[in-house]
Amino acid sequence: MKLETLEILRCPVCKGELNLEIIEKRDEIIKGTLTCIKCGRVYGIEDGIPMLLPELAGMKKND
Numbered sequence: 001m002k003l004e005t006l007e008i009l010r011c012p013v014c015k016g017e018l019n020l021e022i023i024e025k026r027d028e029i030i031k032g033t034l035t036c037i038k039c040g041r042v043y044g045i046e047d048g049i050p051m052l053l054p055e056l057a058g059m060k061k062n063d
């Protein structure tokens with residue numbers, strides 16, 4: 001995904017903004033994580049595709 005894409009992405013659960021962590025980057029972001037700053041869910045970016053599915057999201061916090 002492109003960095004600009006982040007601006008239009010929101011957490012599908014709470015519509016919160018997402019914090020990007022890049023693991024692998026070429027022309028675009030290939031691999032990374034998107035962490036919701038509101039509810040703490042963590043979504044993966046795999047092969048350049050953000051996996052914004054609640055059922056695939058991990059949780060950063062338990063509370």
Ligand SMILES: [Zn+2]
Nearest residue numbers: 011014036039
């Ligand atoms: Zn959220």
